[in-house]
Each structure stands twice: as structure tokens, then as C-alpha cells.
Amino acid sequence: MVPVILGLSFILFSIMELTPGDPARAMLGEYAPQEEVEQLREQMGLNDPFFVRYWRYVWNALHGDFGVSYRTNIPTVTEIKNRFPATLKIAFFAVLIAVILGIPVGIISAVKQYSAIDISSMVSALLFTSIPPFWLGLLMILLFSVKLHILPAVGSETWKHFIMPAIAMAAAQMATLVRMTRSTMLEVIRQDYIRTAKAKGAAPARVIFIHSLQNALLPVVTAVGISFSNLLGGALIIENVFGISGLGTLMVESVTGKDSPMLISSVLFAALVGGFVNLGVDLLYTFIDPRVKSQYLKRGAK
Amino acid sequence: MTEHSTQKTVQRKKVKKRSQLKALWFQYRKNRLAMFGLILMTLMLLTALGAGFLLDYDTQVIGQNIRARLQWPSAAHWFGTDQYGRDLFARIIWGSRISLFVGFFTVGIAMTVGSLIGAFAGYYGGRVDNVLMRIMDIFLAMPGTIMAVAIVGALGPGIINVLMAMSLCRIPQFARIVRSAIITIRGQEFVEAARCCGSKDLRIIFRHILPNAIGPIVVQATIGMATTILGVAGLSFIGLGIEAPLPEWGSMLSEAKSQMMYQPYLMFFPGVAIVLAVLALNLIGDGLRDALDPRMKT
Numbered sequence: 001m002v003p004v005i006l007g008l009s010f011i012l013f014s015i016m017e018l019t020p021g022d023p024a025r026a027m028l029g030e031y032a033p034q035e036e037v038e039q040l041r042e043q044m045g046l047n048d049p050f051f052v053r054y055w056r057y058v059w060n061a062l063h064g065d066f067g068v069s070y071r072t073n074i075p076t077v078t079e080i081k082n083r084f085p086a087t088l089k090i091a092f093f094a095v096l097i098a099v100i101l102g103i104p105v106g107i108i109s110a111v112k113q114y115s116a117i118d119i120s121s122m123v124s125a126l127l128f129t130s131i132p133p134f135w136l137g138l139l140m141i142l143l144f145s146v147k148l149h150i151l152p153a154v155g156s157e158t159w160k161h162f163i164m165p166a167i168a169m170a171a172a173q174m175a176t177l178v179r180m181t182r183s184t185m186l187e188v189i190r191q192d193y194i195r196t197a198k199a200k201g202a203a204p205a206r207v208i209f210i211h212s213l214q215n216a217l218l219p220v221v222t223a224v225g226i227s228f229s230n231l232l233g234g235a236l237i238i239e240n241v242f243g244i245s246g247l248g249t250l251m252v253e254s255v256t257g258k259d260s261p262m263l264i265s266s267v268l269f270a271a272l273v274g275g276f277v278n279l280g281v282d283l284l285y286t287f288i289d290p291r292v293k294s295q296y297l298k299r300g301a302k
Numbered sequence: 303m304t305e306h307s308t309q310k311t312v313q314r315k316k317v318k319k320r321s322q323l324k325a326l327w328f329q330y331r332k333n334r335l336a337m338f339g340l341i342l343m344t345l346m347l348l349t350a351l352g353a354g355f356l357l358d359y360d361t362q363v364i365g366q367n368i369r370a371r372l373q374w375p376s377a378a379h380w381f382g383t384d385q386y387g388r389d390l391f392a393r394i395i396w397g398s399r400i401s402l403f404v405g406f407f408t409v410g411i412a413m414t415v416g417s418l419i420g421a422f423a424g425y426y427g428g429r430v431d432n433v434l435m436r437i438m439d440i441f442l443a444m445p446g447t448i449m450a451v452a453i454v455g456a457l458g459p460g461i462i463n464v465l466m467a468m469s470l471c472r473i474p475q476f477a478r479i480v481r482s483a484i485i486t487i488r489g490q491e492f493v494e495a496a497r498c499c500g501s502k503d504l505r506i507i508f509r510h511i512l513p514n515a516i517g518p519i520v521v522q523a524t525i526g527m528a529t530t531i532l533g534v535a536g537l538s539f540i541g542l543g544i545e546a547p548l549p550e551w552g553s554m555l556s557e558a559k560s561q562m563m564y565q566p567y568l569m570f571f572p573g574v575a576i577v578l579a580v581l582a583l584n585l586i587g588d589g590l591r592d593a594l595d596p597r598m599k600t
Binding site for chain 1: 335436437439440441443444445446447448451452453454455456457528532535536539540541542552555559562563566569573576577580581584585
């Protein structure tokens with residue numbers, strides 16, 4: 001993960017290098033005299049060669065200093081700390097909804113293959129993967145805020161504000177989980193050991209929940225991890241729809257405001273969060289998959 | 303003698319190729335949903351191609367007509383008109399050109415570059431593989447949307463920049479798929495045979511290995527096109543994609559957002575257009591995957 005983050009910071013740093021415009025000029029305003037701009041450039045170290053500046057960035061970052069926003073002069077870390085909770089809440093609720101609804105529906109679909117429930121859940125899963133989340137959000141605002149006046153449309157003050165964004169983001173992830181759970185379940189159900197379990201007279205519920213589900217859920221767990229980092233990306237657009245000031249809107253603001261330190265820090269932060277979630281999933285594997293577990297134990301024994 | 307035998311192999315190859323395609327079509331045709339997707343996509347492609355003949359871009363698509371602004375759907379304006387009096391139907395039809403064009407070219411670029419990277423990484427293995435795939439990992443470390451926003455932020459909005467940003471985000475996925483396909487093919491006997499015949503590495507990769515990995519590449523391409531269309535619409539929606547006068551579906555939705563209270567139809571139709579295009583591509587992708595690998599059929 002460390003080399004990935006380092007590489008990512010390098011790529012982002014080079015991308016921001018391509019951005020037209022002079023941050024010193026932007027900070028001082030259009031009418032500031034040229035000498036002052038030059039002085040500030042020298043002060044900020046903008047006149048140093050590219051690699052010197054990159055090295056300085058990495059060095060400072062290793063000491064916990066990720067730079068100061070060009071626009072607000074607030075340290076980027078503080079800004080992220082203020083903005084991230086809103087995004088985390090939406091992403092967390094979205095994953096929760098997707099898991100709580102998606103996995104059971106997938107299991108039912110697999111167990112009752114080709115039934116009316118299966119077909120309708122497959123068709124709706126297909127539809128949900130094709131609906132742009134931001135459009136789903138707009139439609140929900142239209143229905144629940146404009147027509148029915150049940151839920152607030154914009155803002156992030158109360159828990160009610162998070163219902164619609166979470167659902168809008170959850171829909172596509174839920175659809176993926178339904179399809180994935182169903183196909184892995186179907187694969188497992190066809191295995192010989194399931195037939196053996198049935199032949200030995202195990203109750204259907206036991207066959208489904210003990211024998212099949214444990215094996216079928218392994219790839220699904222990975223998918224949940226991936227969907228969490230997808231949600232961080234999706235938040236970028238959904239937060240815009242619902243006027244929530246989270247990490248996503250922060251990124252968009254820093255792009256439009258040419259605020260490169262802010263952008264680099266927030267993107268790195270998102271990648272870091274995604275990386276930790278995937279690391280967590282890998283660790284979880286060692287607990288739920290006996291095969292991986294025994295591998296570790298063997299290696300430890302040697 | 304040699305001439306005769308090469309002719310024979312050429313002939314045999316042709317027959318084999320056709321029958322493979324036929325078998326694929328036979329499998330694909332059985333899937334009703336996939337056929338629906340194919341028909342839908344064909345219709346959209348035809349309208350996109352025909353839009354240039356049916357509609358005049360300057361007057362009907364971006365030409366403003368203040369007298370006819372904000373009209374609800376009617377016989378004259380099937381989908382109504384927007385705040386500048388532009389016919390929504392004409393704009394959505396023209397928008398299909400942009401979305402399909404961007405989707406097609408993005409995936410085309412990403413597929414070419416990604417397949418090459420994946421092929422070299424998979425074929426040579428070792429250090430080449432390590433370096434190339436670590437670079438791909440860096441790009442995969444963050445969601446595509448964020449990467450695209452960062453790149454568009456640096457290059458500025460506009461159709462070409464969006465195209466570049468989106469293809470950069472798609473490259474790693476192709477590289478991964480092609481690499482894993484090639485690692486399984488690399489060790490097979492026909493590759494060894496080709497090497498024994500004195501074929502160069504490049505020839506082995508392009509003539510013998512890549513054609514065998516075409517299945518997963520095509521499936522990834524269709525589904526990648528669907529996600530690209532969604533992604534571009536999202537970028538345009540937040541104002542970092544394709545810019546205003548161009549009738550892109552996402553930017554039309556962003557314009558419609560302010561009119562949402564009184565003109566909900568402005569928001570409805572572009573969204574339906576996106577859903578239909580993405581749905582059609584997803585159906586085709588699923589159908590192709592099932593047809594190429596009946597074992598995976600769910």
C-alpha cells in the first residue's frame with residue numbers, strides 16, 4: 001500500500017503540474033503587482049524544479065504536514081477532518097442498505113431459481129445497475145420532497161437528510177451484490193457436497209445457511225469492500241445533488257478553484273480509506289475462510 | 303507443395319472462424335434479454351447516425367427560441383422545450399451521438415492500450431509484469447470518478463479531455479483481464495509450437511495469444527462502455543464534463559435541476575435516455591459473457 005500511495009501522490013502531483021494558472025497570482029488577486037507575485041512564488045517555493053518540490057511535499061507529508069489550501073489557507077488535513085464525516089455517514093448507510101437488502105435477495109433468488117421472485121429481482125437488479133445514481137436522487141427529491149414533503153431535499157443537519165443520498169448510492173451497489181450473491185450461491189448449490197448434505201437428510205435451511213452460504217459469501221465479502229471505495233467516488237456526484245458538504249464536494253471545489261494541495265490531499269485520503277477497507281477485507285478473510293486461515297497457521301508453524 | 307498447404311490452412315481457418323462466430327450467435331440468440339439489448343442498441347446507433355440527416359444542429363439542437371421556452375410535451379415538441387426554447391427531443395437524439403461516440407472511443411483507446419500492457423505483462427512475466435501491474439494498481443487504488451475529476455480538473459473540461467480522462471481510468475481493467483487470460487494461455491502447447499517454429503515474441507502475442515483472449519476483452523468492452531456513459535453523464539452533471547451548449551445527457555440533467563419544481567419533464571427524459579443506453583449495453587455484455595462461456599451461465 002505504501003508504494004501505491006507514493007506512486008499516486010507522484011501522479012497527482014504531475015497532473016496538477018499541468019494545470020494552467022499561477023497559484024500565487026490567484027492568491028493575491030488579478031491586480032497585484034508582478035513583483036509581489038514573484039516574491040510570493042519565491043516564498044512558496046514555486047520556482048524550484050519539479051522534483052525538488054515533489055520531494056519537499058513528500059518530506060512534509062511524512063511529518064504530517066499535507067500543505068495548506070490555496071483558497072482558504074486552512075491546513076488541508078483540518079478541512080478533510082471537517083468534511084469527511086458527512087461522506088462517511090452516507091457511504092456507511094449505503095453499504096448497510098446494500099448488504100442488508102442485497103445479500104438476502106440474492107440468496108432467495110438462487111434458492112428459488114427461475115421463480116417469479118427470482119425473475120423480478122434479476123430484472124430490477126439490471127435496471128438499478130443502469131440507472132445513474134444522481135438521476136435516481138433527483139427523482140427521489142421530486143417525489144419525497146417536492147410532491148410528498150416527507151424528506152428534506154438539501155443539507156446534512158439531521159439523519160433525515162441522509163436517507164435519500166444513501167438510498168441513491170446504495171441502489172447500484174445493491175444490484176451488484178444481488179447478482180453476485182445469486183451467481184455464487186448457484187455455483188455452490190450445484191457442488192457435490194451440497195448433494196451429500198441433502199442426501200444425508202440435513203434440513204433445507206441448514207443446507208442453505210450452513211453448508212452453502214459460508215462458501216458463497218467469500219467473493220461477496222470482497223465485493224462489499226470494493227463497493228465501499230466505489231461509493232467514495234459516487235459521493236462526488238451525489239453530494240452535489242443533495243447539497244451536502246462532504247469530501248466529494250470538497251474535491252469538486254478544489255478542482256474548480258485550482259486548489260492543488262487540497263485536491264491532492266483529499267484524493268490521497270480517499271485512496272487511503274479505500275486501501276484500509278480492502279486491507280480489512282483481507283484480514284476478515286483469514287477469519288471466515290478456513291483455507292486461508294490454515295495457510296497462515298502452516299506458515300507460522302514453519 | 304508449400305503453396306498448396308498454406309492455401310489449405312487458410313481455407314480451413316476461414317471455415318473454422320465462421321463456425322465459431324455462428325456458434326456464438328446461436329448461443330446468444332437464445333437469450334431473449336440479450337437480444338432485446340442488441341435491438342435497442344442497434345436502434346440507438348441508427349438514430350445517432352441518422353440524427354445528422356434529420357436534424358439541423360445549429361437551428362434545432364443549439365439554436366435558442368425564447369418564444370417557445372419551457373413548453374410541456376405536446377404534438378409539436380414531443381418531450382417539451384427547455385428554458386432556452388430548444389426542443390428536448392432533438393437534443394436527446396443528438397445527445398445519443400455524443401454519449402455513444404465518447405463511450406466508443408474511450409473504450410477503444412482503453413482497450414488497445416490496456417490489452418497491450420496486459421499482454422506484455424502476462425507474456426513476459428517477471429520484472430516487466432511487476433512494474434507494469436504495480437503502475438496499474440496505482441490507478442486502481444482510487445475510484446474512477448475521482449481519477450477522472452482530477453484529470454479533467456488539470457486539463458479543463460471539454461469532450462477530448464473527458465475522453466482522455468475516462469480512457470485512462472479504464473486502462474487498468476483491460477490490462478488486468480488480458481493479463482490473467484494470457485497467463486493461462488501462455489503455457490499451452492500451441493504457443494510452444496509457434497515458438498519452436500521460430501516465431502518472434504511479438505508475432506506470438508498478436509497472432510496466437512491475443513485472439514484467444516478476445517472473449518473476455520469484448521465482454522469487458524461492452525460493460526466498460528456502459529460504465530463510461532454513466533461516468534461521463536455524472537461528470538457533465540457536476541459541470542466537469544462536456545460543456546453546456548453541447549446536448550450531453552448529463553449536462554442536460556444539470557440544467558434541468560434548477561427547473562425541477564415546475565418542469566419535471568426536463569429532468570425525466572434525459573435520464574430515461576441514459577438508462578436505456580446503459581441497460582442495452584449491460585444486457586449485451588451479459589449475453590455475450592453467457593454465450594462465450596456457457597458454464598458461467600447463471
